[in-house]
Amino acid sequence: MDPIPGGREPRQQPLLDVRNLSVAFHDGETWGEVLTDVSFAIEPGEFVGIVGESGCGKSLTALSILGLLPPRGVRLGGAMLFDGRDLAKLSERARREVRGRRISMVFQEPMSALDPVFTVGTQLLETVRTHFKVGRREALERAVEALAAVGIASPRQAAAMYPSSLSGGMRQRAMIAMALVCEPRLLIADEPTTALDVTIQAQIMDLLIELGQRTGTAILFITHNLALVAESCRRMLTMYAGQIVEDGPVREILARPRHPYTAGLLGSIPQSSRRKSVLPSIPGRVPSLHEMPPGCRFAPRCAHVEPPCLVPQQLVSGRDWRKVRCRRAGELALPGAQS
Amino acid sequence: MSGPGEPILAVDRLDVTFLGRRRHEKVRAVADVSFAVRQGETFGVIGESGCGKSTLGRAIVCLTRPSAGRILHSGQDPFRLSARALRRHRRGFQIVFQDPNAALDPRMTILDSVREPLDVGSIGTSTERRRTALAMLDRVALSQELALRYPHELSGGQKQRANIARALVLRPRLIVCDESVAALDVSIQADMLNLFMDLQREFGLTYVFISHDLRVVAHISDRVAVMYAGKLAELAPAEALMQRPLHPYAQALLSAEPEPRVPVAGEKRRIVLKGEIPSPLAPPPGCRFHTRCPIAKPECASREPEWREFEPGRFVACHYAGTRLAGSMGSAQTVLDGALAGPADGSVPRLQSIRKGGDQQ
Numbered sequence: 174m175d176p177i178p179g180g181r182e183p184r185q186q187p188l189l190d191v192r193n194l195s196v197a198f199h200d201g202e203t204w205g206e207v208l209t210d211v212s213f214a215i216e217p218g219e220f221v222g223i224v225g226e227s228g229c230g231k232s233l234t235a236l237s238i239l240g241l242l243p244p245r246g247v248r249l250g251g252a253m254l255f256d257g258r259d260l261a262k263l264s265e266r267a268r269r270e271v272r273g274r275r276i277s278m279v280f281q282e283p284m285s286a287l288d289p290v291f292t293v294g295t296q297l298l299e300t301v302r303t304h305f306k307v308g309r310r311e312a313l314e315r316a317v318e319a320l321a322a323v324g325i326a327s328p329r330q331a332a333a334m335y336p337s338s339l340s341g342g343m344r345q346r347a348m349i350a351m352a353l354v355c356e357p358r359l360l361i362a363d364e365p366t367t368a369l370d371v372t373i374q375a376q377i378m379d380l381l382i383e384l385g386q387r388t389g390t391a392i393l394f395i396t397h398n399l400a401l402v403a404e405s406c407r408r409m410l411t412m413y414a415g416q417i418v419e420d421g422p423v424r425e426i427l428a429r430p431r432h433p434y435t436a437g438l439l440g441s442i443p444q445s446s447r448r449k450s451v452l453p454s455i456p457g458r459v460p461s462l463h464e465m466p467p468g469c470r471f472a473p474r475c476a477h478v479e480p481p482c483l484v485p486q487q488l489v490s491g492r493d494w495r496k497v498r499c500r501r502a503g504e505l506a507l508p509g510a511q512s
Numbered sequence: 513m514s515g516p517g518e519p520i521l522a523v524d525r526l527d528v529t530f531l532g533r534r535r536h537e538k539v540r541a542v543a544d545v546s547f548a549v550r551q552g553e554t555f556g557v558i559g560e561s562g563c564g565k566s567t568l569g570r571a572i573v574c575l576t577r578p579s580a581g582r583i584l585h586s587g588q589d590p591f592r593l594s595a596r597a598l599r600r601h602r603r604g605f606q607i608v609f610q611d612p613n614a615a616l617d618p619r620m621t622i623l624d625s626v627r628e629p630l631d632v633g634s635i636g637t638s639t640e641r642r643r644t645a646l647a648m649l650d651r652v653a654l655s656q657e658l659a660l661r662y663p664h665e666l667s668g669g670q671k672q673r674a675n676i677a678r679a680l681v682l683r684p685r686l687i688v689c690d691e692s693v694a695a696l697d698v699s700i701q702a703d704m705l706n707l708f709m710d711l712q713r714e715f716g717l718t719y720v721f722i723s724h725d726l727r728v729v730a731h732i733s734d735r736v737a738v739m740y741a742g743k744l745a746e747l748a749p750a751e752a753l754m755q756r757p758l759h760p761y762a763q764a765l766l767s768a769e770p771e772p773r774v775p776v777a778g779e780k781r782r783i784v785l786k787g788e789i790p791s792p793l794a795p796p797p798g799c800r801f802h803t804r805c806p807i808a809k810p811e812c813a814s815r816e817p818e819w820r821e822f823e824p825g826r827f828v829a830c831h832y833a834g835t836r837l838a839g840s841m842g843s844a845q846t847v848l849d850g851a852l853a854g855p856a857d858g859s860v861p862r863l864q865s866i867r868k869g870g871d872q873q
Contacts, residue, residue, distance in 0.1 A: 219791035340788045341561075368747045370560035375768035379784055397697065400770035424774045441702035442772045443731035445754045449709070452702035452731070458667055497740065510773035 186257065187214035188358055188391050189238070193251035204248060205462040208415045210231055210489065211251070215359065218389045220382070222402035222423070225412035226439065228459050231395045234412070235361045237261075237394075239278060240268045256358070261264055274304040277352040281364035283344035286351075287336040293320070293347050294332025297354055304355050319350040324380055342373035346380070353384060360385075376403040378405055399438055403427055403510070411435045414460055414470040417488055421495035427510040431497040433475050436507035469499070477501055518587035519548040520686055520718050521572060525581035527698065528567050532793060539792045541567040543583070543742040546819070549686075554712065554719040556733030556750065558726055558765070560789055564742040565722045569688045572720055573607045574598065585686075603633065606679035610691035612671035613680060616663040618727045623649065623659040623661070626678045633682070649678040651714075652707060669700035686718040693728060706731055726769045730754050741790055741800040744819065747827040758822055758833040761801045767837075783837050799830065806837055822861075 196208040201400060208230050213361040214220050223231045236242055238253055240260060255271065263271065280286050288296060297316035301307065307315070313332070320328035323346040337345055352360055362381060366374035382405055385392045393404060402409050402423060409426055411419040411434060419432040430436040440453040457474040466472055468483035475482070481500065488498045499505075528542040532777055542562040549555040559565045570576040571583055574590050584591055590601050609615065616625050625647035635641065649659045651774045652673040663671055672692065689708070691702045709732065711717060723729045729736055729750075736753050738746040738761065744757040757763045767783040787804045790796050796803045802812035810833070828834075 226699065299720055342788060370789065371726070371768045372764060373788075374561065374784075376784060377783050378770075379782075398770065399698075400772040403772050403774055404770045427773050437699060439772060441699045443702075443705070443727045445730055447728075448750060448754075450685075451706050451709070454702035454706065455699035457701075458669070 185487055187254075188217045188219075188256065189215040189393075190254040191234075191238070192254070193254060194234070194237060195250035196233060196242065196247040197250075199246040206415065206465075207462065208237065210488070211415075211417055213410055213417060213420055215391050215393060218360065218385070218391055219408065220392045220394065220406050220408035221473055222304070222384050222394045222396060222409040223412055224399050224402055226397060226410060226435065226438075226459060228414075229412040230415040231412050232363055232392075233415075234397055235278065235363050235393065237303070238361065239276060241272075246448075270304075273357075275353065275357050275358040276357045276359045276361065278361040278363065279345070279348050279352050279365045281367045283341070283348040283368075285337060286348055287344060292333055292335055292341070297332070297347075297351050300351055300354055303468060315354060316350075319354040320347065322384070323347070323350045324376070325350070329477060332397060341369055345369060345373075345377055349377070349380065349384070353388065353390065356388060357390060359391045359393065363391045364397070365394075366401070367396070367398075374401075381405070391483070411438070414465065416470060416498060417496075418471065418498040419496065420488070421493075421497075425493070425495060429503070429509045430507050431502040432471075432499050433477050433505070433507060434471050434510070437474075439510055440457065440508060471490070471499075477505055518549045518868055520586055521549040521720070522584040523547050523568075523572070523581075524584060524586070525576050526571060526583065527580035528564070528571055528576055529579040537793065540742055540795070541792060542571065543787070543795075544819075545742075545744050546737075547737060547744070547747055548579075548717060549720060551685075551718055552712070552716055553735065554721055554733045555721065556729035556736040557722045557737035557739060558729045558736060559724070560724060560726065560765075562741075562789055562792055563739045564792070566690055568739070569607065569690045569720060569722045571872050572686075573605045573688050574602060575607070600633075603629075603682040604685045605688075606682065606684040607688040607690060608672075608675050608679050608684070609691045610694050612668050612675055612695060613663060615675050616671060618663050621660050621662055622654065622666065622674045625663075626659070626674060626681055629678060629682050635682075645677070645681055648681045649674070651680075652677045667700075669696055669703065672696060672704060676704075676707070676711070680715070683715070684717070686720065688720045688722065690722045691724070692721075694725065696722065701728070708732060724764060738765065739834075741795050742792060742826070743800055743829065745801065749825060752826060758826065758828045759801075759830045760805050760807055760832070760835070760837055763837050764804075764806075801830075807816075807832055807835055 188399045192212050194208060194211040195206060197204040197206040211234055225231050238260060245258060249261050294313060294316050297319060298309065298312035301312040301315050317328045317332055319329050325331045325346055326440065339347060366377050369377060378401065381392060384390065396402060406423050408421065409418050411432060413434045419435045426435060428459060437455040441455065443452060455474050459468060460470065469486045472478045472482045486498045486500060488496050490496045517527050524546055525629060526542055526545045527540065530539045530541055532539050536688065544569060557568065565577060573580055577591060585605060588825045590598055593601055623645055626649055627641045630641040646656060646659060654670060654677065658670065684802060693704045696704060703775050705728065712719065721729060723733055733750045736748065736750045737744050738759060740761050746757065746762045753762065757766050764783045764785045785804045790800065798813045798815055799817050802808040805812065812831060817831045819827060819829045820830045
């Protein structure tokens with residue numbers, strides 16, 4: 174096994190243990206660090222949400238875990254231990270065996286992941302045959318089983334259809350079937366319901382929760398929608414400007430957020446009890462790579478900033494399973510979700 | 513003619529039909545929709561994709577011609593105006609779209625884009641137009657420095673502010689906001705909703721606020737119309753709708769909306785609708801919602817419910833309006849509390865076992 178940077182022995186071996194992950198891109202002149210000091214762990218069977226606004230690094234974290242970053246002009250630091258193996262150090266061949274088989278993914282737009290010229294069934298059975306030594310007939314059976322498991326009413330007919338003849342919700346179900354057909358240990362779902370209508374979103378969220386529980390697959394759920402995390406996850410991570418700024422149980426974070434950015438996200442969601450009132454918004458915008466503040470990255474937009482905040486902040490663990498990257502976390506009483 | 517008692521906008525049995533891809537195929541995107549909007553009101557329209565809400569919005573600002581029925585602006589039918597008069601008339605009725613890039617020419621500075629409507633209408637002198645445009649940009653919190661930049665140099669939120677300035681510069685009376693905040697991050701979205709409310713007070717604007725986001729619509733609107741498959745399902749004051757939706761579809765829509773807090777065990781039961789939104793090419797007969805409605809009865813498939821005033825100020829199209837639906841599933845967290853982190857032995861069951869475990873479909 175590879176040496177573990179910054180390692181202390183965990184009590185139980187997590188399924189995925191990301192340690193001090195950093196990712197930098199080269200723009201032709203300089204390196205720009207887009208992910209900094211990203212550390213978190215996922216236990217087997219856990220349903221963890223990552224929230225944050227566009228450009229905060231949520232999707233990039235997923236792509237790093239999957240080994241889907243571009244091959245050149247990228248500098249990767251830290252470690253991503255999956256079942257004890259560092260994903261960052263795997264050969265492309267070994268990584269392919271992990272990807273799709275042990276770790277799989279569902280993206281926002283199912284049409285971008287489904288090939289329009291093959292039937293759904295063909296694509297599913299190809300996935301199966303890539304990872305298992307089984308015949309076509311058996312692979313097709315598994316494909317049909319998977320389609321049934323994601324709640325597609327006539328799975329055999331659906332397998333014979335092309336993606337274009339399926340509705341958005343059905344395509345996303347087919348995507349989830351494809352992601353789960355190899356019974357992975359970890360499913361990364363990146364905004365899986367963002368392109369869907371709210372009634373269909375409810376179906377897909379229920380499906381993910383149910384499948385997660387029944388198969389013991391851990392799910393890393395990436396979304397901009399804090400409300401979806403509130404309803405489905407036990408643990409959440411808030412990301413801002415390429416860093417994790419808060420990590421802890423959803424229930425506790427929503428009741429009393431410790432990072433001003435999490436509190437800001439929560440406050441800017443319209444609530445039916447405060448109709449027509451002025452919504453608290455977060456002033457300013459997410460800093461670009463070239464204007465990254467040297468200290469706390471949220472400082473320029475933070476209402477609670479003081480001069481000592483202008484040094485880099487560490488993600489500090491509390492005694493209660495919560496972590497926060499804010500030096501004032503202990504003294505601030507930030508408003509949580511309304512009950 | 514226009515009179516003081518007339519609503520600023522009246523939609524009267526509106527139908528908008530498009531020709532389909534095949535011959536003789538017709539899509540009735542908006543089917544027999546009627547409502548009226550008062551001066552200074554924010555009228556919300558909510559519905560899922562393909563329900564006809566955007567077509568309705570376009571018809572309101574005369575970008576789409578009704579196939580039947582009428583649109584009345586302060587009692588006057590704009591489609592009866594001459595082309596020239598319609599152009600002038602349009603200044604009073606503007607629309608802001610979802611995509612902040614849609615109305616901004618990438619080769620024009622923000623200032624030029626915002627003053628373009630004034631230039632086209634030859635309103636005032638060139639200096640006056642520039643001044644008016646800059647003043648409006650300042651009002652939406654875009655500095656003069658930003659005004660001289662090009663769209664690609666601005667963030668999504670800033671571009672949407674420019675679009676609002678562009679719509680406002682002609683001093684319209686009514687603005688249709690078609691998913692105007694949908695593409696923005698929540699904190700920016702909150703900013704924009706605040707701006708919409710400020711501008712309404714300042715300029716006495718009337719909004720038709722179209723969105724798929726119930727939370728956003730309920731926040732900003734006085735009254736809300738729920739649309740499904742080209743028809744209005746329900747129309748009610750926003751607060752009444754949120755507290756007690758009458759139409760089964762409205763109830764399902766409300767319960768499907770996730771809340772930004774952890775639900776208490778047994779508190780809210782989500783109604784998960786089965787099936788898909790019907791194709792507008794072949795809407796179901798009878799009540800258009802009957803194929804997904806949990807309380808549909810045989811008559812719903814044959815007899816179309818009429819649009820009726822259920823209570824003063826509350827309209828609904830359902831034979832069984834007011835029947836409370838029971839949630840079919842507990843919320844996610846209550847389920848989670850029961851079964852923590854999968855099987856206790858750590859084994860990974862095959863997908864087959866999931867299916868045998870019973871999916872409701």
